[in-house]
Amino acid sequence: MAAQIWGSEKRARRRREISAKIAQMPELHDSKPLPFMTREEKIMESARKLTILTEKMGQIIDPTDPAELYHLNNEVLGLEGNPMALHGVMFIPALSAQASDEQQAKWLPRALRREIIGTYAQTELGHGTNLQNLETTATYDLATQEFVLHTPQITALKWWPGNLGKSSNYAVVVAHMIIKAKNYGPHPFMVQLRDEKTHEPLPGITIGDIGPKMAYNIVDNGFLGFNKYRIPRTNLLMRHTKVEADGTYIKPPHAKINYSAMVHVRAYMLTGQAIMLASALNIATRYSSVRRQGQIDKSQPEVKVLEYQTQQHRLFPSIARAYAFQFAGAETVKLYEHVLKEMKSGNVSLMADLHALTSGLKSVVTYQTGEGIEQARMACGGHGYSMASYISEIYGVAIGGCTYEGENMVMLLQLARYLVKSAALVKSGQSSKLGPLVAYLGVKSEPTSLIDRIPNSGFTEYVKTFQHVSKRQTLKAADMFFGLMEKGEKREIAWNKCSVELNRASRLHTRLFIVEAFVRRVNEIADIRIKEALTDLLHLHVNYELLDIASYALEDGFLSASQLDYIRDQVYLYLGKIRPNAVSLLDSWEFSDIELRSVLGRRDGNVYENLFKWAKSSPLNKTDVLSSVTQYLKPMMEKARL
Numbered sequence: 073m074a075a076q077i078w079g080s081e082k083r084a085r086r087r088r089e090i091s092a093k094i095a096q097m098p099e100l101h102d103s104k105p106l107p108f109m110t111r112e113e114k115i116m117e118s119a120r121k122l123t124i125l126t127e128k129m130g131q132i133i134d135p136t137d138p139a140e141l142y143h144l145n146n147e148v149l150g151l152e153g154n155p156m157a158l159h160g161v162m163f164i165p166a167l168s169a170q171a172s173d174e175q176q177a178k179w180l181p182r183a184l185r186r187e188i189i190g191t192y193a194q195t196e197l198g199h200g201t202n203l204q205n206l207e208t209t210a211t212y213d214l215a216t217q218e219f220v221l222h223t224p225q226i227t228a229l230k231w232w233p234g235n236l237g238k239s240s241n242y243a244v245v246v247a248h249m250i251i252k253a254k255n256y257g258p259h260p261f262m263v264q265l266r267d268e269k270t271h272e273p274l275p276g277i278t279i280g281d282i283g284p285k286m287a288y289n290i291v292d293n294g295f296l297g298f299n300k301y302r303i304p305r306t307n308l309l310m311r312h313t314k315v316e317a318d319g320t321y322i323k324p325p326h327a328k329i330n331y332s333a334m335v336h337v338r339a340y341m342l343t344g345q346a347i348m349l350a351s352a353l354n355i356a357t358r359y360s361s362v363r364r365q366g367q368i369d370k371s372q373p374e375v376k377v378l379e380y381q382t383q384q385h386r387l388f389p390s391i392a393r394a395y396a397f398q399f400a401g402a403e404t405v406k407l408y409e410h411v412l413k414e415m416k417s418g419n420v421s422l423m424a425d426l427h428a429l430t431s432g433l434k435s436v437v438t439y440q441t442g443e444g445i446e447q448a449r450m451a452c453g454g455h456g457y458s459m460a461s462y463i464s465e466i467y468g469v470a471i472g473g474c475t476y477e478g479e480n481m482v483m484l485l486q487l488a489r490y491l492v493k494s495a496a497l498v499k500s501g502q503s504s505k506l507g508p509l510v511a512y513l514g515v516k517s518e519p520t521s522l523i524d525r526i527p528n529s530g531f532t533e534y535v536k537t538f539q540h541v542s543k544r545q546t547l548k549a550a551d552m553f554f555g556l557m558e559k560g561e562k563r564e565i566a567w568n569k570c571s572v573e574l575n576r577a578s579r580l581h582t583r584l585f586i587v588e589a590f591v592r593r594v595n596e597i598a599d600i601r602i603k604e605a606l607t608d609l610l611h612l613h614v615n616y617e618l619l620d621i622a623s624y625a626l627e628d629g630f631l632s633a634s635q636l637d638y639i640r641d642q643v644y645l646y647l648g649k650i651r652p653n654a655v656s657l658l659d660s661w662e663f664s665d666i667e668l669r670s671v672l673g674r675r676d677g678n679v680y681e682n683l684f685k686w687a688k689s690s691p692l693n694k695t696d697v698l699s700s701v702t703q704y705l706k707p708m709m710e711k712a713r714l
């Protein structure tokens with residue numbers, strides 16, 4: 073099963089080898105539990121480990137393999153981030169995709185050797201989503217052949233970029249490029265921020281940390297202002313766009329090609345989300361098979377809480393989602409790598425499809441991951457609320473994904489644009505022009521679902537039902553939009569008035585894609601036992617998801633009330649079937665105790681003894697009487713006693 077999760081037997085084996093090596097290297101372990109450290113201590117600890125990794129990484133992993141890098145990162149540095157997180161996740165990908173060969177030769181080896189640390193600075197205090205209204209400017213000075221970066225007012229300060237505050241000395245900065253008074257829109261520039269020897273900010277640069285956040289507090293998200301700060305013309309990233317010495321602008325082959333660093337993270341982050349969801353569920357499911365509370369049969373001893381159907385209903389559909397996200401994520405990364413290769417050789421025809429797909433997936437996956445982790449926390453009762461579970465940290469980090477790389481609602485609306493265009497093709501009889509991901513929009517569906525009548529259809533009837541509801545909602549939302557415009561409403565106003573319905577279509581379309589990716593994977597599996605276990609999980613997934621969106625299928629009678637009962641019964645049936653495999657389905661992800669960082673989720677199940685040990689190690693327990701008591705509470709009580 074680990075081979076299914078991680079993509080191949082070799083990958084699963086490599087993960088085990090890497091974990092085993094790390095287990096033997098105490099210098100790479102947390103020196104104490106992260107929840108007991110201050111933010112400064114955590115950053116220090118993380119930087120300490122980073123320097124060891126820079127020396128020894130080659131002995132542990134293949135540093136050119138993103139999956140191995142990511143595993144090493146999760147084990148050693150953890151999911152709260154690190155002082156170089158953006159260096160690997162966005163700075164290097166931005167240079168790789170957007171810098172010319174010559175620029176790459178100059179900067180990439182330095183970045184890869186870690187001579188310099190970089191980040192990706194785009195969002196501003198006043199604008200993040202709406203890139204067209206970013207305020208930072210890069211004005212070309214023809215006389216000196218330099219760009220002058222400037223922050224015209226406080227709202228134009230770069231705000232949020234990870235590791236910008238304190239750690240990075242370089243950044244890819246997105247600014248509006250102005251040449252001879254003409255604004256060419258946002259473009260990426262390579263900018264040195266700090267002196268390479270002293271790490272002091274360079275003159276003309278105001279920079280710092282934006283303060284603590286809900287999670288991710290090892291990352292120094294920062295602010296940055298420019299005061300007429302000059303960089304050479306050749307610091308504009310020029311793989312796709314060029315500016316010649318005389319100010320001539322050569323436009324890129326696709327208007328949004330400079331957005332590739334965002335698409336990179338959107339494609340890769342799905343796996344990250346699946347891992348976080350599976351981690352939280354691993355903790356909750358292991359704990360649920362240790363925790364005994366109450367009796368189902370009063371004549372019997374207390375049961376493991378995992379025996380309760382409500383507990384299973386709370387956890388198991390999310391286990392299925394974690395697998396589904398992992399499989400959909402693997403497909404998306406493959407597609408992304410393909411499109412990136414094509415883009416490098418000038419073929420940009422697949423960019424729109426990739427953008428639409430990653431926008432929808434990013435939104436649905438982060439939202440449902442957040443939901444699943446929160447349920448996992450509650451499933452652990454009181455101990456879930458303790459930082460000893462580590463679930464609250466996982467939750468805080470995971471839901472950051474609902475916001476970064478494009479706020480979820482906004483990204484769903486991006487997918488909706490693509491769906492509406494596709495609906496227009498269907499309506500104008502041009503279904504043959506639909507791309508493969510939306511081809512179903514042009515296919516006539518049956519009058520009713522056959523889910524309960526052809527139960528062994530290999531999930532075909534389920535897929536058809538998802539297709540039906542997605543198609544219907546897409547065409548309905550598109551009709552609403554076109555209808556408003558026909559009545560004379562301006563396009564943007566009409567769009568806004570339909571946007572809730574449009575986003576519903578985007579979610580349904582994305583959920584269909586996730587189901588299809590799960591079905592595709594299960595169909596490929598040769599090993600009978602693995603196939604059986606995953607088929608059960610897929611049954612739970614399709615029934616649970618369908619129940620969740622049933623109103624869309626009920627309203628036009630595609631599903632009947634009795635079919636809904638059938639679907640509900642299937643959910644209960646598969647909860648019971650999955651119960652014996654539940655812990656194994658999560659243990660198969662092979663998270664080490666080092667990586668999980670959870671007292672509740674330990675592999676050995678020795679929860680209570682370790683919770684007590686953990687509590688005793690709390691800094692508050694270093695002394696029996698705190699100074700807050702001697703200074704304030706004791707005098708107060710004494711005064712009251714007089």
Ligand SMILES: CCCCCCCC/C=C\CCCCCCCCCCCCC/C=C/C(=O)SCCNC(=O)CCNC(=O)[C@H](O)C(C)(C)COP(=O)(O)OP(=O)(O)OC[C@H]1O[C@@H](n2cnc3c(N)ncnc32)[C@H](O)[C@@H]1OP(=O)(O)O
Pocket residue numbers: 125138139141142144145149156157160161192194195200201202203204234328329331332334335337340341344423424427475476477478479482486489490
């Ligand atoms: C050993 C230690 C090492 C540690 C490192 C580990 C390394 C591991 C390496 C690899 C593994 C990676 C694993 C990653 C795991 C994930 C971890 C996550 C870590 C957390 C990091 C967080 C970092 C966060 C960063 C950011 O948030 S950066 C800022 C992101 N900002 C946004 O996303 C802004 C959102 N806004 C937009 O995208 C746009 O403004 C817009 C909403 C799309 C609108 O754009 P605009 O220009 O205004 O467009 P319009 O003119 O309206 O036109 C729309 C038009 O354009 C098309 N379009 C838009 N975008 C694209 C695109 N990207 N591609 C193609 N087409 C695009 C769109 O479809 C429209 O087309 P139509 O008009 O035809 O409809």
Ligand SMILES: Cc1cc2nc3c(=O)[nH]c(=O)nc-3n(C[C@H](O)[C@H](O)[C@H](O)COP(=O)(O)OP(=O)(O)OC[C@H]3O[C@@H](n4cnc5c(N)ncnc54)[C@H](O)[C@@H]3O)c2cc1C
Pocket residue numbers: 158192193194195198199200201202231232233234288293472475476477478479480481482485
């Ligand atoms: C943990 C974290 C890490 C980050 N790292 C980086 C980084 O490394 N580099 C970087 O540059 N940035 C980074 N960001 C910033 C991030 O990319 C932005 O916060 C994000 O893109 C959302 O933009 P915003 O904050 O402007 O939200 P806003 O756009 O102001 O969103 C506020 C609300 O307005 C709604 N809204 C906005 N526009 C529309 C619209 N057109 N239609 C409908 N509704 C709309 C949204 O849906 C939301 O409900 C990070 C953010 C976080 C939380």
